[in-house]
Amino acid sequence: MMVRLLKVHGSGNDFFLLDQMEAQIQLTEDQLKQLAQSICDRKRGLHGGADGLLLVLKSAHKNVVARMRVINSDGSEASMCGNGLRTVARYVVTKEKISPQINFKIETMYADLQVKAAANLASDVPAYEVEISPVSFADSKIGMHVGQATLQNSLVPALSDSLKFSAVAVPNPHLISFVDQQTLKSNQLVKMATYLNSENPYFPDGVNVSFVQKISSNEIFVKTFERGVGLTNACGTAMSASSLIYVLQQLGQAGLEQTLKVLNPGGMVQTIVHQRLDGSYCISLIGNATVTASVSLDAKEAMFGNFSQVKWSETGEQRAYENFVDSLKK
Numbered sequence: 001m002m003v004r005l006l007k008v009h010g011s012g013n014d015f016f017l018l019d020q021m022e023a024q025i026q027l028t029e030d031q032l033k034q035l036a037q038s039i040c041d042r043k044r045g046l047h048g049g050a051d052g053l054l055l056v057l058k059s060a061h062k063n064v065v066a067r068m069r070v071i072n073s074d075g076s077e078a079s080m081c082g083n084g085l086r087t088v089a090r091y092v093v094t095k096e097k098i099s100p101q102i103n104f105k106i107e108t109m110y111a112d113l114q115v116k117a118a119a120n121l122a123s124d125v126p127a128y129e130v131e132i133s134p135v136s137f138a139d140s141k142i143g144m145h146v147g148q149a150t151l152q153n154s155l156v157p158a159l160s161d162s163l164k165f166s167a168v169a170v171p172n173p174h175l176i177s178f179v180d181q182q183t184l185k186s187n188q189l190v191k192m193a194t195y196l197n198s199e200n201p202y203f204p205d206g207v208n209v210s211f212v213q214k215i216s217s218n219e220i221f222v223k224t225f226e227r228g229v230g231l232t233n234a235c236g237t238a239m240s241a242s243s244l245i246y247v248l249q250q251l252g253q254a255g256l257e258q259t260l261k262v263l264n265p266g267g268m269v270q271t272i273v274h275q276r277l278d279g280s281y282c283i284s285l286i287g288n289a290t291v292t293a294s295v296s297l298d299a300k301e302a303m304f305g306n307f308s309q310v311k312w313s314e315t316g317e318q319r320a321y322e323n324f325v326d327s328l329k330k
């Protein structure tokens with residue numbers, strides 16, 4: 001059962017992308033989960049593994065070009081993936097020959113989201129802009145049980161006696177703390193997030209946890225431990241959620257519609273926080289959509305960790321991306 005995959009990334013948050021409309025045989029839900037776990041495994045997976053598997057499907061919604069599903073590397077399904085959506089948008093533009101000026105929609109678990117091509121981040125680094133929405137601060141939408149209906153820069157004594165937390169669903173769940181350099185460099189993020197993504201009474205379905213550092217008024221650094229994955233180079237929804245919290249708590253109205261620079265361990269994206277007329281928020285996430293390789297493999301063999309028949313062909317795009325990351329350090 002041969003299938004073709006792409007290896008893609010946004011800010012180094014990397015994925016295998018499978019277009020199920022092109023696959024000759026449809027994999028069952030169990031087979032998709034097993035394939036994701038097998039190829040994404042960082043030690044025994046395909047070419048160093050990945051953070052997840054992105055599925056591209058047909059959408060039944062009117063005026064929607066395609067549908068995206070996201071399977072984390074542990075086989076769990078996520079409701080949204082910001083970095084992944086940019087790469088899916090690029091894939092759909094190429095496949096459907098959509099003009100780069102056109103805005104279009106991609107269906108995700110809870111919303112049909114606007115996407116469009118953006119100006120290159122740097123020479124030969126294609127970029128896309130995607131909508132991150134819907135946003136909710138309610139404990140029920142976040143899957144949060146901390147004895148408070150919302151968390152907005154609040155102490156949660158069960159988690160830490162000094163760090164303050166904010167929680168938001170965009171719509172996948174995020175727990176965010178603004179920290180100093182020493183805390184950012186410590187093992188606290190991994191320790192806390194590992195606990196909150198194992199059996200625990202506070203976030204029984206797990207949560208993406210980010211530590212954020214303010215760099216300047218329009219610049220933040222975000223480090224994320226993702227639910228279903230672990231520490232990643234970047235998490236698009238986490239950077240969007242962190243930008244929203246930063247604007248609401250530190251910039252106020254003046255921060256709306258402003259472009260923020262969001263640095264992360266894998267590179268940099270830009271975000272813009274919007275407030276709609278009905279008072280709800282949404283975020284524009286702008287960043288690279290890089291295709292590093294095209295792959296063909298026998299899905300049944302790959303599910304069991306046999307990659308002997310894999311054909312792997314590099315695109316050459318990674319070099320330009322690395323030059324871009326180097327330029328950020330200067």
Ligand SMILES: N[C@@H](CCC[C@H](N)C(=O)O)C(=O)O
Binds near residue numbers: 173226228
């Ligand atoms: N990397 C993603 C988020 C993927 C889903 C997350 N691990 C979850 O389970 O919610 C992003 O770029 O947003």
